[in-house]
Amino acid sequence: MACAIVCGESSPSHITLFRCLNRTLDSIKDNIAIIFANILGCQADTDENFRSEDLVPSSFEELLEKWGEDNHLIDQDWFSRKKNAGNDQDPQAEFNVLDTMLKDSLERLKTMRESISVAKIGFLGCTLKANYSEHMDIIRGLCVDGKLGSAFWLRRKMMKKGIIPDVSTHNYLLNGLCKAGDLEKANLLIREMLEMGPAPNCVTYNTFIKGYCLLDKVDKALYLFSTMGNSGIRPNSITCNILVHALCKKGLAENARKLLEEILDDDDDDEKTDSGIITLTTLMDGYLKNGNMVQALSLWVDIQRNTQVDVIAYNVLIRGFCLSRQMNLAYGYFCEMTKRGLHPDVFTCNTLISGLCKERKFEEACYIHGIMPRMGITPDKVSYKIIIQGLCIQGDVVKAHEFLLSMLEKSMVPEPLIWNCIIDCYGRYGDLSNAVSVKDQMFAFGVQPNVYTYNALIHAQVKGGNIIDALSLEKDMLLSGLFPDVVTYNMLIGGACNSGHLEFATELYHKMLKIGLDPDIYTYTELIRGNCKRGNIKEAENVLAKIQASGLPIDDVPFQILFKKYCKMREPDKASGIYEKWLARRNELPSLRT
Known part of the structure; x- marks a missing residue:
């Protein structure tokens, strides 16, 4: 025993005391080792130079050395005096000294333990913060991928541990439910947010309102809009745009205008300017679809007066004139658009081509299609689709076939509908050879014929009186895996x-x-x-x-x-x-x- 060796000969009572003290200190040493092993061991992987055994004494003598120079000298002086004193020993003095030494060591151990606890709390706090951010990112990613079940499972796990995801993560969950059309669960989620947190914000309400509008439940969307003020949340321009678009889609443009005035009256001038062009353009589109040209042009004047007009606003106006078959006005605003330095886009040209084809002005439609590259606009599949369908309706299948070949030269493989239009047009005019040739060309470009393709060929054969060939096409359909x-x-x-x-x-x-x-x-x-x-x-x-x-x-x-x-x-x-x-x-x- 270490104490017995240092003290030399002692009485049996002293030896018993020293043994108890030694066992106590050994127990303290073991507890220190366990504390350091459990707490500091988790950091061993990140810091190879940091080891718990560097701090925990390996023996009782090493523990005495780590107590400090003052205690060590007191210990040596006291024991050396007692060794030279012979049998005139004072048990009470020995006990007082040992008691002092034990108290001092326990105070030092307490200080060490508190410092270790602070380090542990800091480490765990950083870990929890990292895990929290990681879990938020996982939930948002699952919502984007449409895996709502897994996202809500992770949310429940976090909440059982007392960790509540932030409002942004809840908005992701809400958006996923609204896209899936599950508005009952979306409503329950908002109720949980109101009861347990986090508090909903304007994005939360906008998401839920949009969900109702997507399901054509505008009345519920308007009711939800009316409750925003009770929750202390102020609607913004996005709220306005969602509701105005939904009302215009149902043909309630006048109601949308009243709602617009109600919302914008509460906004400041900066927000009005920033949101005005989108909202007013949406409202103007609603008026144009209803055929209310007077209100639409009145709004157009307001747009030009209060906001910076963009290409989208002109596209909406031109499309409205095309729908009402007022092609002269559509042309006029197209020219005005270019004079103001706004470059038309592919949507502008496609709108004009579609309007001209409906008016059976195919030469002008082909002209617009031809000048698109000179304006820096590349015709897309929609451009070709509109003009090919129009030419086929007109019966100009040769010109339509030329546009098809132009698409193929530009590596634009059309959808089966375009091929079917040309095949059917050839068949209606009894040109079976070209009809079959287009079908073979369709195969060559990797486009699989569908039921409508075969129906167009059968119609051509029937019209030509070739009933046997028509019946053979029915068999070809079945062999191709298509059902008549x-x-x-x-x-x-x-x-x-x-x-x-x-x-x-x-x-x-x-x-x-x-x-x-x-x-x-x-x-x-x-x-x-x-x-x-x-x-x-x-x-x-x-x-x-x-x-x-x-x-x-x-x-x-x-x-x-x-x-x-x-x-x-x-x-x-x-x-x-x-x-x-x-x-x-x-x-x-x-x-x-x-």
């Missing part, structure tokens, strides 16, 4: 009836029923026409009875076909019976009266 629709079978049945192949038409009709397609009025009309042409009048009347029993909306054509057939057969009684049925049907459906 009702339109496909109606064209095939009509083509078979017109070519006198009534057995093919009947077979196709039963095939429709077998694969689960419901025949419509056009299907039955073609069967009536085919049977009348073959002379199967009784079968034609049975088909008419099927139409009436099915509850399908029926027009005048089936009755007209049977009526004319009986007239040609010079059977006035039967013709009169069909005419009476025809009149009875028209009386049942007043909308069919002429």
Whole structure:
């Protein structure tokens, strides 16, 4: 024992005292080692030069050395005196000295422990702060990726530990719920924010209002807007833009104007200037869509007077004039736009091309398309799509095909709709070779034909009287993994009836029923026409009875076909019976009266 060695010979009572003291100090030493190992051990990976064993004494003698020079000298002097004193020892003096030494050592240990605790708290505080930021970033990332379940799970874990995510993170969660259309959970989330924190801000309300507007629940959005003031939150320009856009979309432009005035009256002049161009442009667009040109032009004057007009505002105005078929005014504002130094963009040109095509002014539309590169504007797929569709409607399939080839030269592969328009246009004019050639070209550029592509080819074959080739196209559809629709079978049945192949038409009709397609009025009309042409009048009347029993909306054509057939057969009684049925049907459906 260390104390016994230092003190030399002692009485049994002294030895017992020293043993107790030694065990006490050994216990203190072990506790120090445990404290340093648990607390400082977590930092060992970050600082290789910092080790707990450098601070914790490895022996009792080392602990005595670390007490300080003063205590060490007192200890040596006292023990040396006692060693030379022989048997005249004072037990009370020994106890007092040892008691002093123990108190001093405990005070030093207390100081060391407090310093270690402060270090530990600082370290853990930094760790918690880092973990908090990391968890916030994870929740926001999950919301952006649409993984709301995982985001809310992490939020619950944090809140169980007493950590509440900030309002920005809650806004991410709310935005994810609104995009998913789950406004009930969004409402519950805001209630939790009001009860437990963090307090909602203007972004929170804007997100929730936009969620209601996306679901066309403008009334609830307006009610939520009215509650913002009760929560001490002031609406901003974004709030105004969301509500004005939603009201204009529902055709309530006048209500949007009143709301705009209410919000902007409470704003300062700087905010009015910053937000005015967006809000007023949205409101002007609403007036133009409703055909209210007077109010729209009045707003346009306000925009020019109070704000800096941009390209978007001109685009909205030009689009409004194109919708109202006032192309001269659209051209006029297009020229004014360029004179003011505002460069038109691709949307401006596409709007003009679309308006000109609707007016069937295809030469002017092609001119606008041609000068776009000279204005520094590259035509996009929408530009080509508008003009190709317009030319196909006009019947100028050759010019439309030239625009298609121009797209391909610029490495712009169009969508199947463009190919189908040209194929159908070739088919309508009986040019089967070019129709098939465009389909092959479509394959070559990696665009897979769809049902509409085959329907356009079948229509071309049927129009050319090639019913066998048309039926082979139906088989090609099935081999390509495409399933014919009702339109496909109606064209095939009509083509078979017109070519006198009534057995093919009947077979196709039963095939429709077998694969689960419901025949419509056009299907039955073609069967009536085919049977009348073959002379199967009784079968034609049975088909008419099927139409009436099915509850399908029926027009005048089936009755007209049977009526004319009986007239040609010079059977006035039967013709009169069909005419009476025809009149009875028209009386049942007043909308069919002429």
